[in-house]
Amino acid sequence: MTDEAVVRVDSVSVRYHQNLVVDRVSFTVARGAVYALLGRNGAGKSSLIRCLLGLQRPTSGQVFVFGEDVWRHRARLLGRTAYVPEACDAPGQLRVRDVVAFYKSMYPAWEESAVRDRLARIGVSESATVAALSKGQRALFTLALALGSKPELLVLDDPTLGLDVVARNDFFSDFIGELADRGTTVILTTHDLAGVEGIANRVGILQGAHLALDEEVEQMKLERGQSLEQVFTDITRVSGRLP
Amino acid sequence: MRKILAVALLDARRLGFGLVSAGLVGGLIPSLASGLGGSAPAETVLVLVFVMVGIASGGYFGNDFSEGRSSFFFARPLPSATLIGGRLGGLAALSAGTFAAFMASYWISSRERSDFHFSVLTTAHVRVLTTSFGIALFLALAIAAHGRGHRPRAGLRGWLTGLLRLGVTLGLFVLTFGLFADLDVRAYMNTGTPIRLFFDSGVIAILVASGMAIVAGRTEGLRIAGIQNGVMAGYLALASTVVTGAWTYVLHPGPGAIKSVQRGTVGSADGHSAYVVASVDRGDAVTFNPVFVLDIASGQAQRLDADPYAGPWPSADGGTMVWSQATPFFFRPLWRYLGGATTFRVRRVAGAAETLPMPRKVPDGFPGTQLALRFSAIDRILPSSDGDVFAIVWDHHIAFTSRSRGEFPDVDLGRGRPSVIAGVYLPSGSLRVATTVQQGAVWTLRFLDIDPGSGRVAILSSMEVGSVARVHFDATGARALLVSGSGTRASLSLVTPGASSPAPTVLLSESVNPLALFLADGRIAAAAGGFEERVFRIFSPAGRAVLDVPVDEGAAVSVRGEMFPGVLAVSLSARFGQQDTGLVDATTGATVRRLPGLQAVSSAWGPTFGGAPPPGTATARLLLSRDGKLYELPSLTAEPRLLLPLPGR
Numbered sequence: 092m093t094d095e096a097v098v099r100v101d102s103v104s105v106r107y108h109q110n111l112v113v114d115r116v117s118f119t120v121a122r123g124a125v126y127a128l129l130g131r132n133g134a135g136k137s138s139l140i141r142c143l144l145g146l147q148r149p150t151s152g153q154v155f156v157f158g159e160d161v162w163r164h165r166a167r168l169l170g171r172t173a174y175v176p177e178a179c180d181a182p183g184q185l186r187v188r189d190v191v192a193f194y195k196s197m198y199p200a201w202e203e204s205a206v207r208d209r210l211a212r213i214g215v216s217e218s219a220t221v222a223a224l225s226k227g228q229r230a231l232f233t234l235a236l237a238l239g240s241k242p243e244l245l246v247l248d249d250p251t252l253g254l255d256v257v258a259r260n261d262f263f264s265d266f267i268g269e270l271a272d273r274g275t276t277v278i279l280t281t282h283d284l285a286g287v288e289g290i291a292n293r294v295g296i297l298q299g300a301h302l303a304l305d306e307e308v309e310q311m312k313l314e315r316g317q318s319l320e321q322v323f324t325d326i327t328r329v330s331g332r333l334p
Numbered sequence: 335m336r337k338i339l340a341v342a343l344l345d346a347r348r349l350g351f352g353l354v355s356a357g358l359v360g361g362l363i364p365s366l367a368s369g370l371g372g373s374a375p376a377e378t379v380l381v382l383v384f385v386m387v388g389i390a391s392g393g394y395f396g397n398d399f400s401e402g403r404s405s406f407f408f409a410r411p412l413p414s415a416t417l418i419g420g421r422l423g424g425l426a427a428l429s430a431g432t433f434a435a436f437m438a439s440y441w442i443s444s445r446e447r448s449d450f451h452f453s454v455l456t457t458a459h460v461r462v463l464t465t466s467f468g469i470a471l472f473l474a475l476a477i478a479a480h481g482r483g484h485r486p487r488a489g490l491r492g493w494l495t496g497l498l499r500l501g502v503t504l505g506l507f508v509l510t511f512g513l514f515a516d517l518d519v520r521a522y523m524n525t526g527t528p529i530r531l532f533f534d535s536g537v538i539a540i541l542v543a544s545g546m547a548i549v550a551g552r553t554e555g556l557r558i559a560g561i562q563n564g565v566m567a568g569y570l571a572l573a574s575t576v577v578t579g580a581w582t583y584v585l586h587p588g589p590g591a592i593k594s595v596q597r598g599t600v601g602s603a604d605g606h607s608a609y610v611v612a613s614v615d616r617g618d619a620v621t622f623n624p625v626f627v628l629d630i631a632s633g634q635a636q637r638l639d640a641d642p643y644a645g646p647w648p649s650a651d652g653g654t655m656v657w658s659q660a661t662p663f664f665f666r667p668l669w670r671y672l673g674g675a676t677t678f679r680v681r682r683v684a685g686a687a688e689t690l691p692m693p694r695k696v697p698d699g700f701p702g703t704q705l706a707l708r709f710s711a712i713d714r715i716l717p718s719s720d721g722d723v724f725a726i727v728w729d730h731h732i733a734f735t736s737r738s739r740g741e742f743p744d745v746d747l748g749r750g751r752p753s754v755i756a757g758v759y760l761p762s763g764s765l766r767v768a769t770t771v772q773q774g775a776v777w778t779l780r781f782l783d784i785d786p787g788s789g790r791v792a793i794l795s796s797m798e799v800g801s802v803a804r805v806h807f808d809a810t811g812a813r814a815l816l817v818s819g820s821g822t823r824a825s826l827s828l829v830t831p832g833a834s835s836p837a838p839t840v841l842l843s844e845s846v847n848p849l850a851l852f853l854a855d856g857r858i859a860a861a862a863g864g865f866e867e868r869v870f871r872i873f874s875p876a877g878r879a880v881l882d883v884p885v886d887e888g889a890a891v892s893v894r895g896e897m898f899p900g901v902l903a904v905s906l907s908a909r910f911g912q913q914d915t916g917l918v919d920a921t922t923g924a925t926v927r928r929l930p931g932l933q934a935v936s937s938a939w940g941p942t943f944g945g946a947p948p949p950g951t952a953t954a955r956l957l958l959s960r961d962g963k964l965y966e967l968p969s970l971t972a973e974p975r976l977l978l979p980l981p982g983r
Contacts, residue, residue, distance in 0.1 A: 107556055108492075146408050146553040165552075170411035180406040182348060182398070189347050196340035197410045 095122045096155075097244055097276040098143065103152035105138040112138050114300035115152065120293070125270070125277040127287045127308075130297030131327050136280040137177075139297070140248045143278065144174055156244065170198065173242035177249040179229035183222030187215055187232065191239075198240035206239035213261070227258030234266060247279035251286065259286060266290070284320045294319065296326050337412055341420020346427050349390050356386050357432035361439025376440055376454045380433070384459050387432050388466025391425040396474025396544070404478075404553035414549040425467055465537045472540040472562065475547060479558040503570065510574045512664035513581040519663060520642070521584050521617030528580070532573075539569035585660070587614040589626055589635035592979045594962020596623055599935055604652030605951030606630055608935070609638070610964065610978060625657075626978075630952040630966055633977055641677070647715050650759060650809065650945035652953075654721035656680050656690060658712070678712075680737070682721050690715070693733045693741045696726050718759045723786050725765050727754045732767070734786035743789035752780065756805040756814070763787075766794075766831065768805035768814065779803050779816070781831035794831045797838070800824070808852040809945055813875075815841075815850045815858070824848055826860055828877040839877035842869060849892045854949050859893045859902050859920060870904070872920055883923040895936030896949040898970060901926065903934035915957065917970065927970060932957040935964070 098120040105113040112135040120126040130136045141147035142154050145165030154161045156168045181190045187210065195201045210217065213231040215224060224232060230250055237245060251259045263286050270277065270290070281287050287294075294311065296304040303326050304311070308319065315322055360383040367374035398404060407417050433455065440454075511532075518528040543565035551558035591614040598611040610626040613619050625646060626635040638646055638657060645657025659677045661669070666677065678690040696712070716725040726733045730751040734742035747754070752769035760766055764783045771778045781794040800819035807814045814829045816838060826848040827838035842848045845862035852858055856875035863869050870891050872881040885891045890907040897903040897917060904916045906928075915929040935956035936947060947953035957965040957974055965974035 141553060144405075144409055146405060148552075148554070148557065165408075166411050166413040166416075168411075169409060174405060174409040176402065176405050176409075178402050180403055180409075182344075182403070182406065184348055185344065186347075189344065193340050193344055194410075196336055197412060 096120065097122045097124075097157060098126075098278060099155040099158075100139070100143065101153045101155065103139065103142055103149045103154060105135060105142065105147070106150040111300050113142075113149075113297070116297070116300075116302045117152075118295055118302060118305045120276060120278055122276055123274045124293055125279070125291045127291035127294045128278060128280045128297065129282075129284070129287075129294060129323055130280070134297040134327075135300055136297060137248055140246060140278070140280060144169065144172065144246060171242060172244040172246065173237035173240050175230075175233050175237045175245070175247040175250045177252045179221060179224075179233045181221045181233075181236075183220065185221055186217070187219050187221065187224075188217040190221060190236065191217065194236050194239060200241045202239050202241060206235055209235040209238070209265075213265075227254050227261065230254055230258065230262055231265060234262065241273075242275060244276045244278070247277070247281075249280050249282065251281060251283050259283060263290065284323055288319045296323060298327050337416045338420040338423055341407070341412070341417060342423035342427055345391065345394065345421060345424025346431070348394060349424075349428055350431060353387055353390060353428050353432045354435045357383055357435030358439045361436040361441075362443045364440060365443035376451075377456065377459075380436060380454055380459055381462050383432060383436055384429065384463040385466045387425070387429050388463045388468075389470040391421070391428055392467040392470030392472075393474045395421045396471045396476075396478055398478075399475055399548075399553065399555075399558065400478040401555070408553050414552070418545060418548060425463075429463055461534075464541075465533070468537045468541045468544070471544045475544050475558060476562055479547070479551075479555040479562070503567070506570055506574055510570065510577050512662050514577045515664040516662040517577065517581045517584060520660065521622040523618075524620040525618045527618070532577075535573065536569075539566060539573075543569070584616045584622075585624075586639075587616060587624060587637065589637070589978070590980055591615045592626065592635070595958060595964040595978050596962065597958070598623075599956075599958065599964065600937075601935055601947040601953030601956050602648050602652035602655075603650060603945035603947050603953070604648075605948050605953050607652070608953055608956055608964075609646050609648075610635065612978070613962065628964075628977065630956070630977065633980075635978065644712065645678075645715070647717065648945075649717040649719050649721065651719040652945065652947070653719060654680065654682055654717040656715045656717050656724060659687075678715065680717065680721070680724070688737070690724065691735050691737065691740055693726070693735050695744070696728065696733055713754075716757055716759075716765070718763070723759075723763070725757060725784075725786070727757075732784070734765075734784075734789070736786070739787075742786050745784055745789045745791060747782070747791065748780075748793075750778075755803065756807055758807040758809070758811040760811050766807065766811040768803075768807075768831075770799070770803050775801075777801055777803060779805070779818075781814070781829075783832075795829075795833075805829075806851070808856075813852070815852070817848055817850075824862075826850055826862065828858065828873070841873055841877055841879075842871070845869065847892075851893055851895065851946070853896050853902075853920060854899060857920065859896075861891045861893045861904070863890065870918075872923070881921070881923050883918060894934035895946065895954060896920075897934060897936075897954050897967070899949045901949070901970065903936065905933060912960065929957060929967070929974070932959055932965065932974065934958075 096119040100116060100118050102115045102117050103113060104111065104115050116139065128136055128139065138147065142149045145161040148162050157171060159168060161168050191206060195203065213228060215228050215232050234250065251262050254262065291308055294306060294308050295302050311322060360379050363374050363379045364376045398407065514528060514532050522528050543562045546565055547558040547561040551561050592612040593615050594613045596611040596613060599608060601608045606629065608628045608630060610628045611623050612626055614624060625638045625640050627638050628635045639660045640646060640657040641660045646655045648655045657679055659679045661677050676690060676692040678692055679687045680690045681687045712726060712728045714727045722738050723734060723736050726735065730753055732745050732747060732754055736742060747769060750771035750773055752771045754767050754769050757765055757767040764785050767782050767784060769780045769782060777799050778796055779799045780796045783792040783794060804817045805814050812830065812832060814831055816827045816829050817824050819825055824845055824847065825840055826842040826845065827840050829838045841850065841860050842862050848860060848862035850858055850860035858873040860873065861870040868885045868891055870883040870885050871879050872883065874880050886906060892905045894903040894905050900920050902918045902920050904918050905913055906916050907913045912931050913933055915932050915934050916925045917927040918925050935958050936954060952966055955967045957967055963976060964978040965976055967974050
């Protein structure tokens with residue numbers, strides 16, 4: 092990990108009509124860091140992630156990825172970035188090999204053999220349609236696709252949502268294994284605090300449209316003497332209502 | 335290019351099988367229909383196939399923006415332009431593949447190879463494909479954008495605002511479309527240019543709206559919806575402005591816009607005005623021929639906003655005029671439904687236009703289910719000379735209304751669905767009409783007197799006639815000229831409808847296209863024949879031949895009107911040459927003047943319901959050149975004076 096910022100979120104706000112879901116949020120993610128962006132449902136995590144990928148324009152503020160405005164240079168910057176959405180976004184009627192072929196044509200540095208190996212390892216047939224895969228297979232398939240482009244930045248939006256314990260463990264073990272081999276910068280949102288505690292080295296917690304916490308995980312534990320889950324609960328319970 | 339192909343290939347993979355199958359099945363339909371004794375032209379079936387291709391491609395494209403799906407394309411290093419290019423490439427590939435499948439199946443299934451032809455693809459198919467793609471993309475994108483998570487602001491205020499915006503938008507659209515439809519039907523029906531412009535611009539607008547929404551909104555539903563709404567609102571505002579401007583400009587030409595005067599122009603019996611049917615410098619020349627009321631003495635013309643073929647209908651003295659006001663026809667059913675008045679108007683000379691009180695049973699409006707009907711179902715309205723009573727003739731019926739007394743009782747014309755072919759008000763106030771009834775191969779002509787106030791009908795006389803009968807009353811209704819038969823076997827007779835024994839006096843028998851008119855002094859001028867056998871004869875009021883007028887060798891002759899007292903305007907046509915007007919002294923038979931290249935506006939048979947302009951009046955002295963210039967002949971010796979188009983055009 093170096094001090095060079097791969098991602099710089101600069102006073103970003105997102106508003107839907109009168110509803111301000113992200114209010115002047117700023118943070119940076121250093122190269123090689125694993126940044127966990129946490130928050131309760133509707134806290135604005137996904138909106139922030141979309142802004143971070145240039146999929147959505149912030150109402151105000153800017154997001155810089157690799158030092159460039161991601162909204163303006165989305166297509167170029169996403170050549171170095173991979174995204175794993177909370178649910179597989181590939182059209183269900185496509186076959187796995189068609190999706191792989193599509194990705195291959197998108198990324199010049201595509202690792203064909205590595206992707207095939209990974210698909211074989213998780214038991215995904217290339218002739219199967221995306222819709223025919225199980226939820227866990229789809230999550231791992233999406234991760235395989237993301238890693239196949241050899242990204243410098245990997246963004247994951249609650250990728251283990253709805254997965255059972257075994258599938259979730261498979262996902263993280265695969266993920267951690269890959270990360271060990273590369274210096275990939277990672278930003279992920281998740282509700283699986285236990286799962287993320289072992290891999291994230293920095294955490295941000297969104298609460299009430301603001302970034303209520305942005306700290307190194309180890310430093311946070313040291314200073315507060317609490318687990319990530321306890322800190323998260325304390326911060327997000329402030330509103331006093333269930334999501 | 336590699337990325338464009340990759341995107342296109344994805345669409346081909348997702349939709350190829352289904353659409354190619356549809357093409358194969360579609361190609362079988364023409365032969366199947368033929369085998370079952372029906373007809374399904376390949377061109378028509380291909381339209382449906384292309385509609386499917388367009389809807390599927392556009393729908394899939396738009397649907398890819400629904401929640402959870404949009405990142406598949408946008409989270410890739412794929413510029414928006416490349417994405418759009420790839421989807422259009424996919425559309426092209428799918429269209430080509432489907433078309434190839436259709437043609438192969440069509441060719442194989444054609445039992446008679448002569449039935450098969452390659453030229454089934456036209457520009458209409460491309461238009462259909464583009465339109466269906468654009469609409470499907472727009473709607474699917476809008477649905478995706480308005481999906482869960484991207485709902486507009488909630489609450490009563492939000493809903494009310496949304497409803498208000500929707501209402502204003504729909505209202506503006508209906509208003510714009512109504513004006514556009516009016517413009518198209520009234521001024522461009524022949525070319526159909528506005529309807530193409532309207533739909534093509536609409537398709538371009540929705541494509542632009544969708545394209546801009548995709549480029550600038552990317553995956554954000556709210557922004558996509560906002561851009562779509564914004565572009566379409568802008569388009570609607572622009573279209574409303576353009577259509578309103580075009581409607582105002584095209585359908586409301588002044589006399590300065592007149593390029594030429596058309597046949598169909600008639601002189602009013604008031605002696606000083608004419609109803610000029612004109613070609614103007616806007617609209618298409620076939621569809622749009624506005625009517626101007628011309629004051630001959632001053633040369634001032636004023637447009638009469640009349641529906642085509644629905645007036646003006648003047649009274650026999652020319653003092654009263656009825657017409658159907660050309661209100662935007664698209665809104666007429668709604669206007670009627672809301673209790674609006676008829677479009678028919680009446681005006682006394684130099685008076686203001688008033689609404690004609692139409693009887694309830696008269697179908698003077700467009701039923702909502704028959705919007706395709708362009709014009710009124712009314713055949714004719716005949717005003718009485720006092721401008722109070724009006725006979726309304728439509729589809730084997732006649733009804734009366736009065737401005738002072740309102741609706742009159744129904745009139746029963748008798749059995750057999752008689753058609754009213756001529757009519758004239760008598761001094762008593764009754765209407766004398768000629769009707770024809772067909773029973774098998776026999777046509778019966780009847781003369782009836784109808785009392786408008788009571789609706790009583792008196793049958794004066796009845797006679798069998800040939801298959802075609804035309805009747806022209808004199809000004810009093812006491813005599814009538816009758817042509818029965820057609821072509822080379824027509825006879826011209828003088829009939830006295832009110833006489834106890836109305837046996838016709840044959841004036842010309844077995845003649846070619848006989849025409850005749852009553853002179854102001856009661857005599858009758860009649861002419862018939864083609865270029866070979868011609869006859870031009872003057873008869874006494876009782877129908878006795880008194881003078882044979884010599885006609886130039888090789889010229890066809892027809893009487894047009896009595897231009898000056900005792901002087902007839904006669905049309906002389908050379909076989910391959912121009913039409914001249916000869917002014918013939920009805921007493922001596924001498925041609926007193928020849929006017930080369932000009933035709934008298936008045937016509938022997940027109941108007942069959944109205945009165946002829948009195949000889950010597952300005953209206954009787956109107957002439958029309960072949961190139962559409964309207965002249966007045968000031969005297970027997972003076973040069974014709976140009977009236978329209980206005981000098982300098």
